[in-house]
Amino acid sequence: MALPNDPDPKLAEYAHPEKLVTTGWLADHLDDPGLVVVESDEDILLYETGHIPGAVKVDWHTELNDPITRDYVDAERFAQLMRQKGIGRDTTVVFYGDKSNWWAAYALWVFSLFGHPDLRLLDGGRAKWEAEGRPMTTAAADRPAADYPVVERDDTRIRAFREDVLEHLGKPLVDVRSPDEYTGKLLHMANYPQEGALRGGHIPGAKSVPWARAANEDGTFKSRAELEALYGGEVGLAPSDEVVVYCRIGERSSHTWFALTQLLGFERVRNYDGSWTEWGNAVRMPIEREVEPAS
Amino acid sequence: MTAEVLPPALAEIVDLFATSPPRDRLELLLEYSQQLPPLPSRYAEHPERLEPVPECQSPLFVAAELGDDRRVHLFVDAPREAPTTRGFAGIFHAGLDGLTADEVLAVPGDVTSRMALAEVVSPLRLRGASALLGRVQRQVREQLATASPTA
Numbered sequence: 499m500a501l502p503n504d505p506d507p508k509l510a511e512y513a514h515p516e517k518l519v520t521t522g523w524l525a526d527h528l529d530d531p532g533l534v535v536v537e538s539d540e541d542i543l544l545y546e547t548g549h550i551p552g553a554v555k556v557d558w559h560t561e562l563n564d565p566i567t568r569d570y571v572d573a574e575r576f577a578q579l580m581r582q583k584g585i586g587r588d589t590t591v592v593f594y595g596d597k598s599n600w601w602a603a604y605a606l607w608v609f610s611l612f613g614h615p616d617l618r619l620l621d622g623g624r625a626k627w628e629a630e631g632r633p634m635t636t637a638a639a640d641r642p643a644a645d646y647p648v649v650e651r652d653d654t655r656i657r658a659f660r661e662d663v664l665e666h667l668g669k670p671l672v673d674v675r676s677p678d679e680y681t682g683k684l685l686h687m688a689n690y691p692q693e694g695a696l697r698g699g700h701i702p703g704a705k706s707v708p709w710a711r712a713a714n715e716d717g718t719f720k721s722r723a724e725l726e727a728l729y730g731g732e733v734g735l736a737p738s739d740e741v742v743v744y745c746r747i748g749e750r751s752s753h754t755w756f757a758l759t760q761l762l763g764f765e766r767v768r769n770y771d772g773s774w775t776e777w778g779n780a781v782r783m784p785i786e787r788e789v790e791p792a793s
Numbered sequence: 794m795t796a797e798v799l800p801p802a803l804a805e806i807v808d809l810f811a812t813s814p815p816r817d818r819l820e821l822l823l824e825y826s827q828q829l830p831p832l833p834s835r836y837a838e839h840p841e842r843l844e845p846v847p848e849c850q851s852p853l854f855v856a857a858e859l860g861d862d863r864r865v866h867l868f869v870d871a872p873r874e875a876p877t878t879r880g881f882a883g884i885f886h887a888g889l890d891g892l893t894a895d896e897v898l899a900v901p902g903d904v905t906s907r908m909a910l911a912e913v914v915s916p917l918r919l920r921g922a923s924a925l926l927g928r929v930q931r932q933v934r935e936q937l938a939t940a941s942p943t944a
Binding site: 540541544559596 | 819820822823826851873874875876877878880912913914915916
């Protein structure tokens with residue numbers, strides 16, 4: 499049974515208010531049966547230093563990725579992971595994490611590939627929960643194993659591969675990396691190794707909208723009106739547009755994917771998880787460079 | 794077999810990681826993150842005296858001081874919200890602090906890859922840890938050069 503939605507007025511403005519919860523709502527529902535809270539962080543040790551009581555950890559690096567191929571786990575492995583974490587197909591899953599929910603949004607996006615019905619993000623993530631002095635514990639979560647069906651991953655709807663992006667050229671692309679990564683300047687910085695790519699720059703036609711522009715200082719999402727002014731007004735995207743978002747490995751762009759699809763109601767946004775670590779390393783990919791980002 | 798070129802304290806840490814099961818390696822990293830000593834006031838009050846290590850995904854700052862005895866003293870700072878980064882900082886502090894300049898400079902750049910952490914930590918993390926070692930060694934080299942221009 500899915501849990502009730504958070505009736506918070508800020509959330510009610512969004513296209514899919516049921517996809518976010520506030521810290522207050524989560525605190526009130528922590529003990530509800532049918533809820534599993536998942537912490538997913540960029541820093542994989544952070545959970546061990548203290549987490550929301552009852553929350554389980556999902557490690558993006560070791561648990562969501564296939565150990566051999568650069569891909570996500572398959573249906574069988576995902577089902578095993580869910581059973582082991584105590585998540586059933588009808589469980590309401592609330593994700594939270596560090597860095598304004600980058601990795602939490604990334605985990606949510608990967609869960610979405612498997613079509614898990616009720617996935618929500620904690621607005622403001624770990625930092626907000628801690629800043630409000632809410633309870634944290636180092637006690638390991640002890641959840642009984644659950645049943646989870648083997649459901650095939652659907653890579654067609656919200657995920658883009660390199661070939662898809664090549665076909666997509668000319669349609670809206672959003673590069674959510676930092677301005678220096680976008681322009682290709684990072685390659686030229688003296689004495690610094692380039693982080694994982696042989697070429698710098700961006701996919702031709704991509705607009706630069708660093709992911710953090712969708713977030714407030716406290717890590718919560720900006721209001722619907724602010725997000726519309728940014729993606730609609732400034733960048734010129736419309737909810738009916740076909741959009742591809744990317745970053746370095748697809749984690750920061752999951753945050754933007756979430757903002758566009760869940761908060762603004764875009765229906766055709768795909769995350770290119772190969773992102774710059776594929777595009778900037780692959781042979782003969784078209785690349786654009788410029789000194790300053792256009793926007 | 795590769796460990797004999799490492800200083801004993803660091804070799805011991807590397808062995809400890811390499812021979813532990815993956816789950817315990819994370820636990821160990823957490824312990825080292827908790828062992829990183831706080832900065833003395835001359836750095837705590839003047840964080841600009843520490844050099845940033847931008848290769849790390851989280852803020853990390855380091856200063857290596859070469860004492861009159863040619864021994865190296867390490868001062869590293871990383872935020873509490875970045876325990877993995879603190880963990881690597883703690884490892885290098887435990888393994889390098891108090892060694893001679895020559896011993897520090899002799900540590901191979903790939904030492905972090907010998908700790909069998911690639912399975913549990915992302916590659917970018919390991920690169921950040923190597924970058925930390927690189928900065929320490931460069932700072933030591935610079936101070937050696939200042940101390941005796943012919944060195």
